[in-house]
Amino acid sequence: MQSALDPAGAGSRAIYGIWSLLFWVCTVVFVLIIAALAWAMARHTSRRPVETAPIVVPASRGERRIAQVVGVATAATLVILLVFTAASYSVGRALFSPAEPALEIELTGHQWWWEVRYPDPQPAHAFVTANEIHIPVGASVKITLRSDDVIHSFWVPNLHGKKDLIPGQDNTFYIAADRPDTFRGQCTEFCGLQHAYMALFVVAEPKEQFARWIATQRRPAPAPANDAARRGQQVFLSQGCPACHTINGTAAAGTTGPDLTHIAGRLSIGAGRLPNTRGNRAGWIVDAQTQKPGNRMPRIALAPDDLQSLLDYLDTLE
Ligand code: CUA
Secondary structure, eight states, rough: OOOTSSSHHHHHHHHHHHHHHHHHHHHHHHHHHHHOOOOOHHHHHHHGGGGGOOSOOOHHHHHHHHHHHHHHHHHHHHHHHHHHHHHEEEEEEHHHSSOSSSSSEEEEEEETTEEEEESSSSSSGGGEEEEEEETTTTTTEEEEEEEEESEEEOOTTTTTTEEEBBBBOOOEEEEEOSSOEEEEEOOSSSTTTTTTGGGEEEEEEEHHHHHHHHHHOOOHOOOSSSSHHHHHHHHHTTTTTTGGGGGGGGGGHHHHOOOOOOGGGGSTTTTEEOOOOOOHHHHHHHHHHHHHHHHOOOOOOHHHEEEEHHHHHHHHHH
């Protein structure tokens, strides 16, 4: 799901182009050098011992030939380096002169998850989600990158190169996808114990589907519709969960951990650690430290009935 060799956006395609150029030119150069080396070695060993070898070519003619070969090789190296420099410069320019963005997103790195904010001129339409970015296919998307603690780095190889999230500094970045798909991304700057499990997904979808997703995210969580979910909501609100998590439409408004208003609709939990299934949610709630040691989620010792009710409630948060 994650490969820089399968470009799906203008940025990754430009990077793939220069990667291919460097790869094939360097491959040809490598093969030629090894062939020349092998030829020289074979020629040397097939010669008779030096003391009995007749002098076939006058020394001056041999030296002239060597000088010509070295001159041609040096010129070829210079031309190749100039081509690489020009290609690198033009790709760099293409990457950093983006199209007018159709959508703006704010991405904040935390140890070890991603906070994704969709701002809106109407504050009531703004919303926050986690570890998952949805974008419409074909649109240029501007992402403002921030960090809440240490330096992280945002990398979705199928769509673009890397850009750091630095505490106290806003970086901007543009991505676009030209086909509907789900692309995996990964934090690519070592940021502590769970750096390797700091993943996210970019879901590129057709315009109508994206509009439906936006409409869902803007809604507060639905009120529990049955007794089990009502009981589960009580468990959630009474067990300390609201200290870290927000569920819009309830009193829970913590911001230390991911916003859970629409948790059931996401692909993963623990920032790509586990597929988002009911069983994995149960395992995560009671013992997130085994799944992702060092993360901020404490072990929550719940009675089995309470856990089942809480899971029933979380199932409704789509
Ligand atoms: Cu965040 Cu590595």
